[in-house]
Amino acid sequence: MNNKILIVDDEEDILLVLEHHLVKEGYNVSRAIDGHQALSLLNAQGFDLIILDIMMPDIDGYEVCRRIRRKGIKTPIIFLSAKTAEFDEILGLEIGADDFIRKPFSVKTFRSRVKALLRRKGSSETSPDTIRIRGIEIQRSSYTVFVDGKKVKFPRREFELLAFLAANPNKVFSRNLLLNQVWSDEVYVIDRSVDVHINRIRKKLTPYRDILETVVGIGYRWNTG
The missing domain is CATH 1.10.10.10 (Winged helix-like DNA-binding domain superfamily/Winged helix DNA-binding domain)
Known part of the structure; x- marks a missing residue:
């Protein structure tokens, strides 16, 4: 069964590019243009990975991540951000993200981080907590x-x-x-x-x-x- 990935970003062109490359890798991809839509999709179905932009209007990525974790959802989260300060990465990891990718990034880097995180998720699911x-x-x-x-x-x-x-x-x-x-x-x-x-x-x-x-x-x- 192909992994299901949710991409959340308020920039349509980034959504389309990431979706294109993930579909080429064989993943099933859903898109959300903002935090509200992302949370609605997560309430309706499960995903194997969430790719989440930080700088979004209304509800930013940090708050979306907090709400996801408060619901007890353990789906791995990769933050995407143009923020470059170490503080931003530390904050993201502390509130529950599993990885942090700084924009701009190469497609090769993006694909490898996705594969690595899904691999770790698969390993943890077959092992006792x-x-x-x-x-x-x-x-x-x-x-x-x-x-x-x-x-x-x-x-x-x-x-x-x-x-x-x-x-x-x-x-x-x-x-x-x-x-x-x-x-x-x-x-x-x-x-x-x-x-x-x-x-x-x-x-x-x-x-x-x-x-x-x-x-x-x-x-x-x-x-x-």
């Missing part, structure tokens, strides 16, 4: 980790790497595969980035750091044995 092993508890929907009952802070990338490995226990994953799963395809990162994040995660999981096993010459495994 809460993962418990030994003294570790990972709550996927709230991005929360407890170690021996104490809440431990994990930045987004560290959490997603941890959650992906924990949701696929005892499977060995190469660094390249982990990069593709956790980092968006267009972001320039190297294998060493995975190693750095793994080391940070291990420090926070002490005394259970050995559960993140290095498989020499290949990659990493969440070892429950």
Whole structure:
């Protein structure tokens, strides 16, 4: 079944361009010209991804996102914005968005971010929301980790790497595969980035750091044995 994507933007030409490229990729696409129309569509049907412009009249993208999350809708959201300040991106992520793309952007970048987010969504839907092993508890929907009952802070990338490995226990994953799963395809990162994040995660999981096993010459495994 093809993924259903909702695009929300008050600029008709942007809607048409994005719709064209997404349809070419095989997605089912719906369009909304403002926040009111978007919320009406979301009340009527479900979507696999929402692409949401921030600067819209009446109800801006931030408020649309807040209302979506207040309804308990967990559909991934990508913000589109001409805003370039780091504050705007942080605000968007804090109120519930999953990604943030600055305008102008290339079609290649846009497509890769969509694919990466849908891939992560598919992975999370086939895995339990809460993962418990030994003294570790990972709550996927709230991005929360407890170690021996104490809440431990994990930045987004560290959490997603941890959650992906924990949701696929005892499977060995190469660094390249982990990069593709956790980092968006267009972001320039190297294998060493995975190693750095793994080391940070291990420090926070002490005394259970050995559960993140290095498989020499290949990659990493969440070892429950």
